Amino acid sequence: MAKEYVVVGRFQNVDDTAKAIRLVRGQDREDFNLYTPFPNHDLEEVAFEGRVRSPVRRWTLLGGMTGCLGAFLMTIWMSMDYPIRTSAKTVISIPAFVIIAFECTILLGALFTLVGLLHHSRIPNFFSSPGFRGDFTKDEFGLAVRVSKDEADKLKAEFEQCGAKQVEVQYVR
Amino acid sequence: MASWYPQISYTKVDDDLLEILEPPGVGWWLLLATALSCVAMGGYAWSIQVLEGIGHAGITHPIMWGVYITDFVFWVGIAHSGTLISAVLFLFRARWRMPIYRIAEAMTVFAVLTAGLFPIIHLGRPWNFYWLLPYPNQRYLWVNFRSPLLWDVFAVSTYLTVSTVFFIIGLIPDIAAARDRATGVRKFLYRITSLGWTGSHKQWRHYVAAYGFFAALATPLVLSVHSVVSWDFAMSNVPGWHTTIFPPYFVAGAIFSGLAMVITITIPMRKAFKLENYLTIWHYEKMCQLIIFTSGIVTYAYITEFFIAWYSNNPYERYQFWFRPFGDFNVAFWGMVFCNCVAPLSLWFKKLRTNIAWLFLISIIINIGMWLERFNIIFNSLSREFVPDAWGNYNFSWVETFITIGSFGWFFMFLLVFIKVFPAMALTEIKEIMIPPRRDPASAHH
Numbered sequence: 155m156a157k158e159y160v161v162v163g164r165f166q167n168v169d170d171t172a173k174a175i176r177l178v179r180g181q182d183r184e185d186f187n188l189y190t191p192f193p194n195h196d197l198e199e200v201a202f203e204g205r206v207r208s209p210v211r212r213w214t215l216l217g218g219m220t221g222c223l224g225a226f227l228m229t230i231w232m233s234m235d236y237p238i239r240t241s242a243k244t245v246i247s248i249p250a251f252v253i254i255a256f257e258c259t260i261l262l263g264a265l266f267t268l269v270g271l272l273h274h275s276r277i278p279n280f281f282s283s284p285g286f287r288g289d290f291t292k293d294e295f296g297l298a299v300r301v302s303k304d305e306a307d308k309l310k311a312e313f314e315q316c317g318a319k320q321v322e323v324q325y326v327r
Numbered sequence: 328m329a330s331w332y333p334q335i336s337y338t339k340v341d342d343d344l345l346e347i348l349e350p351p352g353v354g355w356w357l358l359l360a361t362a363l364s365c366v367a368m369g370g371y372a373w374s375i376q377v378l379e380g381i382g383h384a385g386i387t388h389p390i391m392w393g394v395y396i397t398d399f400v401f402w403v404g405i406a407h408s409g410t411l412i413s414a415v416l417f418l419f420r421a422r423w424r425m426p427i428y429r430i431a432e433a434m435t436v437f438a439v440l441t442a443g444l445f446p447i448i449h450l451g452r453p454w455n456f457y458w459l460l461p462y463p464n465q466r467y468l469w470v471n472f473r474s475p476l477l478w479d480v481f482a483v484s485t486y487l488t489v490s491t492v493f494f495i496i497g498l499i500p501d502i503a504a505a506r507d508r509a510t511g512v513r514k515f516l517y518r519i520t521s522l523g524w525t526g527s528h529k530q531w532r533h534y535v536a537a538y539g540f541f542a543a544l545a546t547p548l549v550l551s552v553h554s555v556v557s558w559d560f561a562m563s564n565v566p567g568w569h570t571t572i573f574p575p576y577f578v579a580g581a582i583f584s585g586l587a588m589v590i591t592i593t594i595p596m597r598k599a600f601k602l603e604n605y606l607t608i609w610h611y612e613k614m615c616q617l618i619i620f621t622s623g624i625v626t627y628a629y630i631t632e633f634f635i636a637w638y639s640n641n642p643y644e645r646y647q648f649w650f651r652p653f654g655d656f657n658v659a660f661w662g663m664v665f666c667n668c669v670a671p672l673s674l675w676f677k678k679l680r681t682n683i684a685w686l687f688l689i690s691i692i693i694n695i696g697m698w699l700e701r702f703n704i705i706f707n708s709l710s711r712e713f714v715p716d717a718w719g720n721y722n723f724s725w726v727e728t729f730i731t732i733g734s735f736g737w738f739f740m741f742l743l744v745f746i747k748v749f750p751a752m753a754l755t756e757i758k759e760i761m762i763p764p765r766r767d768p769a770s771a772h773h
Contacts, residue, residue: 169766188528192759193535201528208536232461232469250473257481260548264489271537275530279523286525288507293337
């Protein structure tokens, strides 16, 4: 059955939010979003139980290696293509090129990290996210779960039992 | 106070810190008008130099690196403590960085933007500045990768890019918070610039990981950039420049001057926007501790330079370090010693380092001292190299003075606009270090 509704629980403290997340995870629901005004380790642990670390680190490694290798190739090739012979220094002066390679490692590492972050976080996204409320960037914790119509009322009652300040059911499709 | 956790609600944090974005008052407009006037002065002077030639600047043989390179090194130095506060202290989990790191990062970006102008202004034909970049051209020329000046191009442009990315990424959750409270044009602006951030757990997971990597990349970068700037000097054999102590000496000096600039900027902000609950005396004491530490390193480096000049038995080095305190520019030398070594000693006294007016004064003195330090390094060494027939002196021109004043206007123009357009204090991080709300408050922990 198509999941057409989002049940949005609005919580005011970490414990109630964690209880609601455990409830949702206990029901084998993976299609949920937890909104918090700031990263909170306690809630992260509950929400990401058994999940892998962020793949952004692979982008950083790839960017850094690309920058380092690219810079060495660039400096060596350009120095051979247009040799500037000064003070008996070798044309391919690796110690000098290490500085360029270092800077390019950092530069591309950072730029690739940025790309990885945007890609995995699904931003920019200028469409409204179902279940998101403005207060979730201010002082509330929100838990939004996509459900079918039959499940919505039951989940709403369960969120209220967990201590939600308010529970909203929103039709999304 | 052993630590600092604001005992206020999240709503209050938003109310207090987003109030900075309210329409500006007369004071802000006056400051902006002053900054723009300085920019106009600098722009006018530079246009004269471009139209009529570099001869309008006082630089002449033997002092071919004059005020412009002094200004360049000064502004790169100012940039550094922004990265120190945002990245290095983040890795050390120093909580006292939270209320000041955003303004310090903004300072970094705007200071590098200012610094980057000076090598171009210094060029005789500034419209050819892109010749510094390795780009394919019809003459089949490539740049000289062995030149420290080219290392500078890579280091400073990398620093500008990475610190800008770091700055913008840090801003995104706070812009989203501002978006959810704004109306009208501001709401539209924040919708675009927050990139649709919602603060979902999936976004935070990647954000926290990426932020850590940015900090880990920025930390060695900040050390490398001022080291590379110091190699502009140290890789030559000019007396007073050719020394291995330059990289750590420059990095410590940069952090020293940057922290002083953070104090110079935040004290009026604290007063104007009533931020006493967020920028407490405890925060200023922490900055003072770092200032005392870096002032000690700088003082030690000055003494080491003199000792090595004497110990080396090299007549050119020995003469150079006699010329600094007793030669033509001795006022700059003693001014530097007073501002960087003597004046910061007052911060050892708790009564003085907790006095905001005194701190403001000391921060300005330190910045004057750090400008004089770069002046000493450049002017003294170039005016007394090896052959007495090649010695010479220097006269400031009005063009250089106007451009230097213009650079301060340029920097403060960006800063003033920034604090009125985007959140200048990190809401998210301040909320993060507060004790989170619990059903049973007794179970709260950190």
